[in-house]
Amino acid sequence: MPGPLQGFVVLDLSRILAGPWATQVLADFGAEVIKVEHPRGGDDTRKWGPPYLKDRDGRDTSESAYYLAANRGKRSVAIDLGQAEGQGLVRQLAAKADVLVENFKVGGLAKYGLSYADLAPHNPRLVYLSISAFGQDGPEASGPGYDAMIQGMGGLMSITGVPDGEPGAGPQKVGVAVADLMCGMYAVSAILAALHERHASGQGQYIDLSLLDTQVAWLANQNMNYLVTGEPPRRQGTAHPNIVPYQSFATADGYLMLAVGNDAQFARFCAVAGVPDLAGDPRYATNSDRVAHRCELVPVIEQLLRKRSSAQWLEALRAAQVPCGPINDLAQVFAEPQVQHRGLRLELAHPLAGSVPGVRNPVVFSRTPIEYRTPPPPLGADTDSVLREHLGLDATILDGLRERRVIA
Numbered sequence: 001m002p003g004p005l006q007g008f009v010v011l012d013l014s015r016i017l018a019g020p021w022a023t024q025v026l027a028d029f030g031a032e033v034i035k036v037e038h039p040r041g042g043d044d045t046r047k048w049g050p051p052y053l054k055d056r057d058g059r060d061t062s063e064s065a066y067y068l069a070a071n072r073g074k075r076s077v078a079i080d081l082g083q084a085e086g087q088g089l090v091r092q093l094a095a096k097a098d099v100l101v102e103n104f105k106v107g108g109l110a111k112y113g114l115s116y117a118d119l120a121p122h123n124p125r126l127v128y129l130s131i132s133a134f135g136q137d138g139p140e141a142s143g144p145g146y147d148a149m150i151q152g153m154g155g156l157m158s159i160t161g162v163p164d165g166e167p168g169a170g171p172q173k174v175g176v177a178v179a180d181l182m183c184g185m186y187a188v189s190a191i192l193a194a195l196h197e198r199h200a201s202g203q204g205q206y207i208d209l210s211l212l213d214t215q216v217a218w219l220a221n222q223n224m225n226y227l228v229t230g231e232p233p234r235r236q237g238t239a240h241p242n243i244v245p246y247q248s249f250a251t252a253d254g255y256l257m258l259a260v261g262n263d264a265q266f267a268r269f270c271a272v273a274g275v276p277d278l279a280g281d282p283r284y285a286t287n288s289d290r291v292a293h294r295c296e297l298v299p300v301i302e303q304l305l306r307k308r309s310s311a312q313w314l315e316a317l318r319a320a321q322v323p324c325g326p327i328n329d330l331a332q333v334f335a336e337p338q339v340q341h342r343g344l345r346l347e348l349a350h351p352l353a354g355s356v357p358g359v360r361n362p363v364v365f366s367r368t369p370i371e372y373r374t375p376p377p378p379l380g381a382d383t384d385s386v387l388r389e390h391l392g393l394d395a396t397i398l399d400g401l402r403e404r405r406v407i408a
Helices: 018-028 084-096 116-122 147-153 178-201 211-217 220-229 263-272 276-280 287-292 294-305 310-319 330-335 337-341 383-391 395-403
Strands: 009-013 032-037 052-054 060-064 074-078 099-102 127-132 206-210 246-250 255-259 324-326 345-350 354-359
Touching (some): 018 099, 084 383, 116 127, 127 178, 147 178, 246 294, 255 294, 263 276
Parallel strands (some): 009 099, 127 206
Antiparallel strands (some): 246 255, 255 324, 345 354
């Protein structure tokens, strides 16, 4: 069966992570994604290394691991938007596309005649999504922004890291670019919603999506903790603001994550730990009690967990259906039997390296399974084929464009 988005054409004018992450998901779902890149250099992340993919002789290729993470399944077309002919080619591609995704600075594509206002009259069914740091309006709209600064400005770093007053205290960013990644996921859902609405109206629309809006929106329960109390949440390390015990603990030989989500699980934990009476203590009988008496309970649990190894605790707690898990590095993650069983690691044929590893999309469709057709493409690998197929350009025209450095 073809993928659920088979037949849809996505014109990807984005780079770095938020936009490419969104379009990679659309490619996984079966859409044809045409990635338009500048002929000299392409997507910035192609050079965001090391590490770089190794060729068959163990030498670095031009493809960074960062770029490879977000561009699977696309076709790379190298077009110089600084030239009028290049702009014309992209306008022609947009006239045939279902979706356009871009993350230029606010107003950046208007100077090329590629804004939504420029393109919609020629393709009223076009769904056009702009990703920016701060949105298309407001006092910061014209400013640039990257993930780390948005994690700080949007509140995430105020609740991430070691609590104040403890060794190592201070704000921390998350270990991956979560503002970008979540923005990409919101972009996917927005695009799919707009395509669904188009079935009824026959009309595309413009979507304004920002990193800052996304970052603020997905703070979820932490937002509500503030909004209902007026008190900004603070950093609590690995601890949960609303559930106790729900954090990492040291064991006799390492660490584990204990995630007790309800009172019954707490009672089972106490039984496994050899302190069944602890669950009946009025200070700890309910989650609300445990949150109120967090500072008294956590040291007791810390002492208990140091008595056994991580493996012993994990075996005993899992047998009692108490949620817990190891704190794995990525080598351990990909060695996990469950991860291996689910086939999360991919290997795709690659023209420069023979093969390239990757991580599959976590979505599993029952009737329209995802097919991982192509690896992240080298720069300009599909320029000629895309322009032939979509615009009908012949070899003579393509050679002329290449001589004028409009394409590569």
